[in-house]
Amino acid sequence: MSETILRVENLTMHYTTRAGIVSAVDDVSFTLDEGESLGLVGESGCGKTSVANSLLKLLADNAVIKGGQIRFKGTDFVPLSEEEMRPYRWRNISMVFQAAMNSLNPVYRVGDQIIEALETHLGLYSHAQARQRVTELFTMVGLDPALMDQYPHEYSGGMRQRAVIAMALSCNPDLVIADEPTTALDVIVQDALLRQLKTLQEMIGMSMIYISHDIAVIAEVSDRIGVMYAGKLVELASADEIFHHPVHPYTVALMSAFPSVTGPKRELQTLAGEPPNLLYPPSGCRFHPRCPFATEICRQQEPEFKDHGGGHYAACWHPQEVTV
Amino acid sequence: MTSSEALVRVEGLRKLFPLNAGFLRAPTSFIHAVDGLDFAIAPGESLGLVGESGSGKTTTGKLLVRLLDITAGHVFMQFDGQVLDVARLQRSDSKTFRRKVQMIFQDPYESLNPRRTIFDTIAEPLQVQNIGNVLDQQERVAELLNLVGLSPPSTYLFRFPHELSGGQRQRVAIARALVINPAFVIADEPTSMLDVSIRTSIMQLMQNLGTQLGVTYLYITHDLAVARYMSTRLAVMYLGKIVEMGATEEVLQRPQHPYTKALLSAVPVPDPRWTRTPVEIKGGISKPIDPVPRCRFYDRCPLAAKVCEDNDHPPLEDKGSEHYVACYRV
Numbered sequence: 001m002s003e004t005i006l007r008v009e010n011l012t013m014h015y016t017t018r019a020g021i022v023s024a025v026d027d028v029s030f031t032l033d034e035g036e037s038l039g040l041v042g043e044s045g046c047g048k049t050s051v052a053n054s055l056l057k058l059l060a061d062n063a064v065i066k067g068g069q070i071r072f073k074g075t076d077f078v079p080l081s082e083e084e085m086r087p088y089r090w091r092n093i094s095m096v097f098q099a100a101m102n103s104l105n106p107v108y109r110v111g112d113q114i115i116e117a118l119e120t121h122l123g124l125y126s127h128a129q130a131r132q133r134v135t136e137l138f139t140m141v142g143l144d145p146a147l148m149d150q151y152p153h154e155y156s157g158g159m160r161q162r163a164v165i166a167m168a169l170s171c172n173p174d175l176v177i178a179d180e181p182t183t184a185l186d187v188i189v190q191d192a193l194l195r196q197l198k199t200l201q202e203m204i205g206m207s208m209i210y211i212s213h214d215i216a217v218i219a220e221v222s223d224r225i226g227v228m229y230a231g232k233l234v235e236l237a238s239a240d241e242i243f244h245h246p247v248h249p250y251t252v253a254l255m256s257a258f259p260s261v262t263g264p265k266r267e268l269q270t271l272a273g274e275p276p277n278l279l280y281p282p283s284g285c286r287f288h289p290r291c292p293f294a295t296e297i298c299r300q301q302e303p304e305f306k307d308h309g310g311g312h313y314a315a316c317w318h319p320q321e322v323t324v
Numbered sequence: 325m326t327s328s329e330a331l332v333r334v335e336g337l338r339k340l341f342p343l344n345a346g347f348l349r350a351p352t353s354f355i356h357a358v359d360g361l362d363f364a365i366a367p368g369e370s371l372g373l374v375g376e377s378g379s380g381k382t383t384t385g386k387l388l389v390r391l392l393d394i395t396a397g398h399v400f401m402q403f404d405g406q407v408l409d410v411a412r413l414q415r416s417d418s419k420t421f422r423r424k425v426q427m428i429f430q431d432p433y434e435s436l437n438p439r440r441t442i443f444d445t446i447a448e449p450l451q452v453q454n455i456g457n458v459l460d461q462q463e464r465v466a467e468l469l470n471l472v473g474l475s476p477p478s479t480y481l482f483r484f485p486h487e488l489s490g491g492q493r494q495r496v497a498i499a500r501a502l503v504i505n506p507a508f509v510i511a512d513e514p515t516s517m518l519d520v521s522i523r524t525s526i527m528q529l530m531q532n533l534g535t536q537l538g539v540t541y542l543y544i545t546h547d548l549a550v551a552r553y554m555s556t557r558l559a560v561m562y563l564g565k566i567v568e569m570g571a572t573e574e575v576l577q578r579p580q581h582p583y584t585k586a587l588l589s590a591v592p593v594p595d596p597r598w599t600r601t602p603v604e605i606k607g608g609i610s611k612p613i614d615p616v617p618r619c620r621f622y623d624r625c626p627l628a629a630k631v632c633e634d635n636d637h638p639p640l641e642d643k644g645s646e647h648y649v650a651c652y653r654v
Contacts, residue, residue: 043519156608186376186546191590191603213519216549216592239596257524259549261576261591262598268553270528271521274489 005174005207006032006055011068013047013054022278024050026231026286027068029305032175037201037208039222039239041215041254043275047231048211052177055209056093057085073174090121094168096161098180103164104152111138111148114167121171137166142196158189165197175207182217194220215258219243227251230276230286233305237312244324247314249291252322285317293318330364331508331540332388336397337361339383343613356612357383359564360397362640367507370534370541372555372572374548376587376609379561381544385510388542389427401425403507423453426501430513432493436485442469442496443481449504468499472529491522495529502533509534512544527553548591552576560584563612563620565637570647580649583621619652627653 013025025047032038040048053059055070057077070077072092077085097103105113114137115130125133135145141162152160161181168176178197182190198221201208210221218225218239225242227235227250235248246252256269273290276282282289288298297317305315339358342351358380365371373381386392388399390410399410403424408417426449429435436445446465450456456464462481469477472495485493494514501509511530515523531554534541543554551558552572559569560583568581579585586605593600604626612620619625619632631652632638640648 043521158608186609187548187590187592188376188586188603188605189608191592194592214592215520216594219594219596219598220592222596243594243596254520255594257520258594259547259553260594261549261552261588262593263595265552265573268524268527270525272525274491274522275519 002034004031005034007071009069012066014064014066016062020279024231028233032207035205037223039218039225040211041218042228046228048228052179091171093175094173096164096168096178096181106152109149110163117170141166177209179211235314241312247308247319248316250287331367332365333400334361334363338396340395353614356564370555372551372558373544374551375561378609380564381561385512385544423504424507426506426509428497428501428511428514431517432497438485441482446500446503468503472499508540510542565620567650580654581651582625582627
């Protein structure tokens with residue numbers, strides 16, 4: 001059994017807005033083992049990106065962590081100051097953002113931007129050593145090292161995203177958080193990138209948190225999957241369990257609403273209603289207004305996030321027994 | 325389908341975009357965005373047009389509604405026995421054309437005017453076409469809002485787009501497209517901005533309304549899984565050309581063109597137990613700038629041979645049961 005490197009407990013994060021308090025992340029708990037890949041899936045506004053940003057405390061000015069713990073190798077990040085957080089960023093935990101174009105500076109050569117990351121976080125490199133390291137990184141992510149002296153606009157979308165991944169891997173982090181890294185890409189490019197990412201993750205033995213709205217992409221890269229809805233983690237289990245024995249009605253709905261090109265053509269199920277406004281989250285279970293199984297208790301009391309057997313966690317008063 | 329039955333018949337459709345053109349300077353090269361398309365759509369059918377970004381699918385859609393001028397070729401549309409050539413549309417025919425052909429766009433945040441109420445937005449086509457008085461229009465708009473599932477209509481009529489969610493806005497866009505009873509609707513990625521749980525209901529709404537109101541669709545999407553549910557026939561585009569076309573399930577279950585095969589094997593499958601066949605092609609889609617006369621897919625194709633390089637792009641050939649493939653090697 002490998003070691004647990006990240007333990008998130010009862011994480012709660014709020015945004016203060018003019019309209020009121022938005023509870024974007026509410027009482028979220030999960031763990032991540034060394035070398036494990038965890039997928040976080042959910043629709044826009046469900047809090048998956050907020051969870052990712054909270055882990056590194058890369059928060060907007062109006063965001064506050066209201067409670068809980070983020071224990072990385074034993075250290076709780078929540079009470080740490082910006083100054084104390086800095087050594088962990090990039091060296092231990094790095095991030096790949098969705099818009100590769102926006103995470104690269106258009107006026108610097110791509111290679112120099114990676115060298116800057118190396119110098120800032122590791123410090124000890126001579127220029128020749130740094131270029132050597134960039135060459136290694138480019139080869140790892142499948143880019144021609146000769147491209148390191150070019151500018152981001154000379155790269156295609158897929159190449160930029162590879163460069164951003166190279167930057168994320170530059171300091172040999174223990175954990176990489178990838179937030180929708182392939183969403184803007186075409187399927188063929190996405191496919192190549194996903195394979196590369198999965199290979200690298202297994203080769204280096206790093207842990208990964210992969211965030212996406214696309215359950216098919218999540219299925220490809222994750223060992224375990226967490227499903228988020230309206231700021232809550234509603235279900236967490238192995239990929240196989242989530243896809244074949246989902247317990248939470250929202251997960252069931254998500255699975256049966258998703259079209260696939262393979263297998264027999266199933267009828268797609270629709271889920272009535274829309275996700276709630278988190279300024280005024282529903283009472284009890286946040287999914288109850290859209291849930292076909294909701295009863296009185298769902299309206300009144302929040303269900304506990306508990307183990308339904310074999311490490312399959314879900315927060316639901318009426319867990320389903322489905323085989324998909 | 326004989327040509328007289330088709331609602332839409334496209335022949336040799338081309339669109340070239342000039343590059344490096346300036347004042348008194350002729351363009352030196354062209355992007356061949358759409359390069360010689362031939363297809364027909366039967367009434368009541370839904371043709372899915374799929375491809376990667378840059379394949380020319382959106383340009384095709386825009387040419388069919390005349391949002392862009394056609395460089396060469398014909399687009400014949402037949403409404404109530406009258407045949408129009410969209411490429412040479414007479415001024416007198418343009419009102420009929422606009423009444424019969426409508427478009428639904430990708431982004432409901434961009435396609436609705438933020439300063440117009442939902443009523444104004446949906447009633448505009450009626451006003452432009454001078455259909456009914458204000459009371460008739462109100463009744464018609466209310467009817468449409470009910471149809472697209474925004475009920476009771478009175479709660480939506482005088483609201484503005486910013487008060488609605490993405491799914492509700494797309495419903496408004498659908499209502500606007502259908503308010504004048506069009507015969508042909510071009511939908512350009514209408515669900516790609518929407519979340520999964522909202523997407524399915526919009527897909528079903530479009531299908532139900534299509535059947536109910538007898539609308540023929542051209543459904544443009546990059547998502548093969550969505551196309552599977554939204555179209556009866558499928559055309560796969562690559563760099564301005566249709567490379568494969570046939571009944572949707574036929575194309576998806578028995579793809580023949582190497583590009584379609586690659587595209588299909590690259591689609592992630594929502595099942596961790598499924599192992600996909602590896603994609604055989606390399607690189608990304610390029611730009612069709614002054615393409616050399618050979619197969620457009622030559623440089624990425626695992627089957628590429630001399631015949632593909634020596635000849636111009638292969639024609640679409642019927643490989644049996646109206647399954648068309650443009651490839652020398654199949």
